[in-house]
Amino acid sequence: MNFAHAGAAPKAGRRRVEPGQIPILHPKPRGHPVSIGSLTSRHFTLHEQGDGIYAAIASDGGWAICNAGAVDLGDQVLVFDTFVNQHVAEEFKSMVTQLIRKPVGYVLNSHFHSDHVKGNQAFEGARIVATTKTLEVMAKSKTRYDTDPESVRKDVQEDLESRLAHPEDPDSLLFEGYDRGHLDGLPTLRYTLPEVTFDDRMTFHGSKRTAEAITYGGGHTVSDSLLYLPEERLAFMGDLLFVGCHPYIADGNPAELFRILDKVEALDAKVLVPGHGPVGSPEDLGENRGYVEELQRAVEESRRSGSGLEQALARPVGAPFENWKWHAFRRDNLEFLFSNPPTAG
Numbered sequence: 170m171n172f173a174h175a176g177a178a179p180k181a182g183r184r185r186v187e188p189g190q191i192p193i194l195h196p197k198p199r200g201h202p203v204s205i206g207s208l209t210s211r212h213f214t215l216h217e218q219g220d221g222i223y224a225a226i227a228s229d230g231g232w233a234i235c236n237a238g239a240v241d242l243g244d245q246v247l248v249f250d251t252f253v254n255q256h257v258a259e260e261f262k263s264m265v266t267q268l269i270r271k272p273v274g275y276v277l278n279s280h281f282h283s284d285h286v287k288g289n290q291a292f293e294g295a296r297i298v299a300t301t302k303t304l305e306v307m308a309k310s311k312t313r314y315d316t317d318p319e320s321v322r323k324d325v326q327e328d329l330e331s332r333l334a335h336p337e338d339p340d341s342l343l344f345e346g347y348d349r350g351h352l353d354g355l356p357t358l359r360y361t362l363p364e365v366t367f368d369d370r371m372t373f374h375g376s377k378r379t380a381e382a383i384t385y386g387g388g389h390t391v392s393d394s395l396l397y398l399p400e401e402r403l404a405f406m407g408d409l410l411f412v413g414c415h416p417y418i419a420d421g422n423p424a425e426l427f428r429i430l431d432k433v434e435a436l437d438a439k440v441l442v443p444g445h446g447p448v449g450s451p452e453d454l455g456e457n458r459g460y461v462e463e464l465q466r467a468v469e470e471s472r473r474s475g476s477g478l479e480q481a482l483a484r485p486v487g488a489p490f491e492n493w494k495w496h497a498f499r500r501d502n503l504e505f506l507f508s509n510p511p512t513a514g
């Protein structure tokens with residue numbers, strides 16, 4: 170499988186923190202380099218997006234699986250999403266507090282999916298923020314983790330074994346990392362809930378910059394939020410955007426997702442950090458929409474011809490989607506669309 174898109178080099182002007190390198194992070198007027206040579210992780214790579222703005226992009230096969238972010242507000246740091254594993258979250262916290270040299274004051278959970286929130290406990294002392302609906306769903310998840318952790322462990326173990334049984338599947342390695350990270354965290358997991366909620370928008374007024382947590386409702390899940398930096402025209406998108414990999418839509422609502430993508434376009438952000446995949450741009454919003462529309466056409470044609478899921482799956486996937494990773498989501502997504510036809514009107 171071609172991973173060219175997912176593994177694309179960072180775009181010009183954004184430096185990548187490579188293991189073993191000692192990059193200059195902040196080219197100050199008098200030229201003081203900031204050494205971060207020891208700050209590397211096998212689970213993610215930090216990409217500087219501006220002064221005190223970092224995107225943590227998950228490494229293939231690592232435990233992070235999703236991306237995260239950190240923003241220097243001036244007197245404290247705002248973290249966006251916390252990975253599936255609290256030890257990876259601790260690593261991230263250690264790195265960003267060494268880079269920014271301020272405490273993490275806030276954590277924003279973009280949505281309830283466990284790969285984005287299970288590292289919350291690493292940020293004890295910070296205020297964890299999410300939408301009201303995201304908190305409600307997380308509270309239900311917490312009940313299962315607290316009362317029946319063994320059933321969670323068994324489910325994840327089964328998932329892992331089924332992946333290991335298919336080493337020929339190029340996605341196996343990617344999801345294996347997710348399962349291993351999940352399993353590693355379970356024995357010491359304290360499923361930690363947000364304690365501050367919002368329903369529309371919450372603005373963080375830092376001494377250095379302003380950051381806005383925004384929700385337009387739910388498209389990827391019942392409730393999704395993003396973090397927008399208006400001065401930098403940059404947004405941490407959570408799973409409202411995937412880059413170079415099949416978006417997962419089976420917990421969402423395509424019509425609502427399209428409506429939300431329109432709203433995001435109107436923000437006119439120039440840099441979009443997706444929930445999964447490398448740092449993207451506004452064009453990726455259109456690609457995500459095009460991907461879902463392609464799925465909808467496949468389902469519609471199958472319905473019209475009286476055929477089913479397998480025929481829709483067999484339909485050729487055109488560029489650029491054919492090279493995207495996480496192809497297994499295509500089946501999940503098509504199953505979801507077959508069982509959830511769009512409502513009239």
Ligand SMILES: [Zn+2]
Pocket residue numbers: 280282389408444
């Ligand atoms: Zn998600």
